[in-house]
Amino acid sequence: MKTDIPYNQLMDLEWRRQESNRKAQAYSRCVIALATVATVLLAATALYNILTQKGPSSHPTPSSSLHVGQGESCSDPCKIILLESIPEGLEFNSSTANPSIYQAWLNLMSEARSSIDIASFYWTLTNKDTGTHHPTAYQGETVLKELAKLSGQLSVRIAVNTPPESQPQGDLRLLNDSGADIRTVNMRQLTTGVLHTKFWVVDKKHIYIGSANMDWRSLTQVKELGVVVYNCSCLAADLGKIFEAYWFLGESQSIPSPWPTSFSTLYNKDTPLQLALNDTPSSVYLSSSPPSFCAAGRTPDLQSILSVMDDAQSFIYIAVMNYLPTMEFSHPKRYWEDIDTQLRRVAYERQVKVRLLISCWGSTQPVMLSFLKSLASVYDFKTKLDIQVRLFVVPASPEQKEIPFARVNHNKYMVTDKVAYIGTSNWSGDYFVHTAGSALVVNQTASQSQEPTVQSQLRAVFERDWSSDYSTPVTQHTNLKNIC
Numbered sequence: 001m002k003t004d005i006p007y008n009q010l011m012d013l014e015w016r017r018q019e020s021n022r023k024a025q026a027y028s029r030c031v032i033a034l035a036t037v038a039t040v041l042l043a044a045t046a047l048y049n050i051l052t053q054k055g056p057s058s059h060p061t062p063s064s065s066l067h068v069g070q071g072e073s074c075s076d077p078c079k080i081i082l083l084e085s086i087p088e089g090l091e092f093n094s095s096t097a098n099p100s101i102y103q104a105w106l107n108l109m110s111e112a113r114s115s116i117d118i119a120s121f122y123w124t125l126t127n128k129d130t131g132t133h134h135p136t137a138y139q140g141e142t143v144l145k146e147l148a149k150l151s152g153q154l155s156v157r158i159a160v161n162t163p164p165e166s167q168p169q170g171d172l173r174l175l176n177d178s179g180a181d182i183r184t185v186n187m188r189q190l191t192t193g194v195l196h197t198k199f200w201v202v203d204k205k206h207i208y209i210g211s212a213n214m215d216w217r218s219l220t221q222v223k224e225l226g227v228v229v230y231n232c233s234c235l236a237a238d239l240g241k242i243f244e245a246y247w248f249l250g251e252s253q254s255i256p257s258p259w260p261t262s263f264s265t266l267y268n269k270d271t272p273l274q275l276a277l278n279d280t281p282s283s284v285y286l287s288s289s290p291p292s293f294c295a296a297g298r299t300p301d302l303q304s305i306l307s308v309m310d311d312a313q314s315f316i317y318i319a320v321m322n323y324l325p326t327m328e329f330s331h332p333k334r335y336w337e338d339i340d341t342q343l344r345r346v347a348y349e350r351q352v353k354v355r356l357l358i359s360c361w362g363s364t365q366p367v368m369l370s371f372l373k374s375l376a377s378v379y380d381f382k383t384k385l386d387i388q389v390r391l392f393v394v395p396a397s398p399e400q401k402e403i404p405f406a407r408v409n410h411n412k413y414m415v416t417d418k419v420a421y422i423g424t425s426n427w428s429g430d431y432f433v434h435t436a437g438s439a440l441v442v443n444q445t446a447s448q449s450q451e452p453t454v455q456s457q458l459r460a461v462f463e464r465d466w467s468s469d470y471s472t473p474v475t476q477h478t479n480l481k482n483i484c
């Protein structure tokens, strides 16, 4: 047993004390109402644009010379790169390797000329924050130093979940003292959740999004996956709207309903943004949770996941840290079926092959294994029912075991035969109902180009991990104690 309680878990414990049931019901009513308003608004906007033959009139960030709107496309030379943090000591028998998240963050800072906006959960970029003396904190400490330097030179804005008393605040204090603008978002009060999103918007044209927290361990001791997109002001403008929503909530401390039109988007699962990523024709959109944070036009994160699954024809590969068909932090207990049911449905009705790669570490809840065994039992060779589950373990030396909240696969993505979905949420009900998260969905099925697509790169990452010695198949006899 670890003696340190990770900060994230402290927050989880706080949630658990809450009675979220009543609020959840109030929210779902509110969400239905909002969705109705959103649909009407979106339809009206679209009609107006068609009638007047022009793009959106209230584009809040006209940094792009183009006015991108429905049916129009973005001519930015967007360059997308898949990123990973591979924990110290992890080695694969595979040529699949991606640039590091650390390197991308350094690049983004060196590219920055006017602004850096960061949405974040918590900040522990130094050994001091975690009470450790580990040499692999160097990368995180470098990021913090560089960001503090830039905070005096350009506009640096940070939206962060309101830190509990117990959480170290040295990094935020340093950044504040260096000139950064910081707003705390009191998610606990707003939705009984947390701000779990992790993304960057730089100069309103480059973005980063992925699973890594602003934590030194996310760069060297935790397995992470993310993506950086350079020179892409149309996409950055859309992610900027999600940032502006957090920024707004950091000040107002109450959720507008409906959201002002400056937060609305034209890009969603039904009308994605058309652009060239690495010279490959692509359609992309950003989803967001919880639904109460979605302005008109924005696809809620859960709808995004369900629709990506619906669209898959031959396979769905999922790599997430936690997978639970429950409201993980609710009392009384509540079952939450949406994702689980969708997986069983597509496996049964359309013989889609489903693979889940879930993380296993010291703090894995035993109940998760029961639900995973249930999913893994949906397998029958004759009728082509084919759901398989594996547990991924990041091994730790005695010294690495001393690092709190580390040595775990923290990935949050899904890849199908059609698209890549790169998100920031664990897969249990809370993350789609109360918690703020976001995801990028990239569809390059129209591509004829020789360039590897994001989908094919992500698939290679999944296959590398799935077939490595770090993964163990879940069977009816699997016992967590023997694995992690």
Ligand SMILES: *[C@@H]1O[C@H](CO)[C@@H](O)[C@H](O)[C@H]1NC(C)=O
Binding pocket: 008, 009, 012, 213, 321, 322, 410, 424, 425, 426
């Ligand atoms: C995901 O779930 C685990 C276990 O509840 C939690 O520790 C972690 O903070 C969650 N969030 C992230 C960052 O994935």
Ligand SMILES: *[C@@H]1O[C@H](CO)[C@@H](O)[C@H](O)[C@H]1NC(C)=O
Binding pocket: 172, 173, 176, 177, 182, 183
């Ligand atoms: C930032 O510093 C100012 C004083 O310069 C202080 O009023 C404010 O509370 C600080 N904000 C945070 C988030 O620490």
Ligand SMILES: *[C@@H]1O[C@H](CO)[C@@H](O)[C@H](O)[C@H]1NC(C)=O
Binding pocket: 079, 230, 231
């Ligand atoms: C972004 O565009 C600029 C100007 O065209 C170019 O110099 C730079 O190399 C591009 N960045 C990337 C990562 O492609």
Ligand SMILES: *[C@@H]1O[C@H](CO)[C@@H](O)[C@H](O)[C@H]1NC(C)=O
Binding pocket: 269, 283, 307, 308, 311, 418, 419, 443, 444, 445, 446
């Ligand atoms: C991807 O794009 C194709 C058209 O190129 C479309 O038929 C399909 O529904 C899209 N998939 C998703 C998940 O958006």
Ligand SMILES: *[C@@H]1O[C@H](CO)[C@@H](O)[C@H](O)[C@H]1NC(C)=O
Binding pocket: 091, 092, 093, 467, 468, 469, 470
């Ligand atoms: C790589 O291959 C070697 C030899 O087959 C094997 O011993 C080792 O466990 C493999 N490592 C991984 C991570 O799969």
